[in-house]
Amino acid sequence: MYFVAGTDTDCGKTFIASALLHSAKQTGSTLGVKPIASGCEVTEQGLRNSDALSLIAQSTHKLAYRQVNPFAFEPAIAPHIAAERLGLSLTPSAIADHLNQLPFNQVDFALVEGAGGWRLPLGEGKFLSDVVKQLSFPVILVVGVKLGSLNHALLTQEAMLADGIHIAGWVANMVDPNMSCPQENLNSLNTMMASPCLGVVPYLPSMDIAKAATYLNLNALV
Incomplete structure (x- = not known):
C-alpha cells in the first residue's frame, strides 16, 4: 500500500502511478484510487476524471467510480477552492474515513494517488499530507525532471521527512525532452535523495x- 506524491502538478503522477500498477499486475492483483480530483468531465454517468479512469484501467480489482474518486470537481482549479464554491468542506478525516473503507488488503499492490504537490491545501489550515500522516502510508515520490526539479525534489523530500513519512522510493519522470544536462541532474538526484x-x-x-x-523496478521499494 503506497501513496504516490509528486514534486508539482505537472510531474506525471498519474502516468507513473498507472505504470506502477501496470508493472505490478504482471505478477499479482492491483488497485489504484485517486480520492481528490479537479478538472472532471461531465458525463451521463456523472463527473469523471481522466486520471482516476487511468488508474481504474490498470487495476485488476474493480470498484465503483465513486469509490475510486469520491471527491470530484468539474473546474480545473485547486480542490479546496472548488469545494468552497459548492459549499462543501474537504477534511483529512473525511478522506481518511473513505480510504479506510476500501479493500486494499485484498490486493497484492495498491496505491493512492495524490493531487498537486505534497502540501495540497484542503482548507482551514489542513493539507492532503495530513491524511498520509494519519494513515501512515509509505510514499513513492514522482520527480518530474526538468529545470528546477532538483529544488522541488529536495524540498518535497525535506517536508516529507520532517512529517515523519517513510519514502519507499522515487521515480524520475523525464518530462522535458529538451532539458540541458539531464544525466548530470539525475546523478545529482541519486546523490541527494534518501530513498x-x-x-x-x-x-x-x-x-x-x-x-x-518496463523502466520501473518495484523490487527496489523499501
Whole structure:
C-alpha cells in the first residue's frame, strides 16, 4: 500500500502511478484510487476524471467510480477552492474515513494517488499530507525532471521527512525532452535523495503506460 506524491502538478503522477500498477499486475492483483480530483468531465454517468479512469484501467480489482474518486470537481482549479464554491468542506478525516473503507488488503499492490504537490491545501489550515500522516502510508515520490526539479525534489523530500513519512522510493519522470544536462541532474538526484530510485522513465510523447512500466523496478521499494 503506497501513496504516490509528486514534486508539482505537472510531474506525471498519474502516468507513473498507472505504470506502477501496470508493472505490478504482471505478477499479482492491483488497485489504484485517486480520492481528490479537479478538472472532471461531465458525463451521463456523472463527473469523471481522466486520471482516476487511468488508474481504474490498470487495476485488476474493480470498484465503483465513486469509490475510486469520491471527491470530484468539474473546474480545473485547486480542490479546496472548488469545494468552497459548492459549499462543501474537504477534511483529512473525511478522506481518511473513505480510504479506510476500501479493500486494499485484498490486493497484492495498491496505491493512492495524490493531487498537486505534497502540501495540497484542503482548507482551514489542513493539507492532503495530513491524511498520509494519519494513515501512515509509505510514499513513492514522482520527480518530474526538468529545470528546477532538483529544488522541488529536495524540498518535497525535506517536508516529507520532517512529517515523519517513510519514502519507499522515487521515480524520475523525464518530462522535458529538451532539458540541458539531464544525466548530470539525475546523478545529482541519486546523490541527494534518501530513498532508492525505482526507475528513470524517458520522455514518451505517446504516454505509453506499458512501455513506461518496463523502466520501473518495484523490487527496489523499501
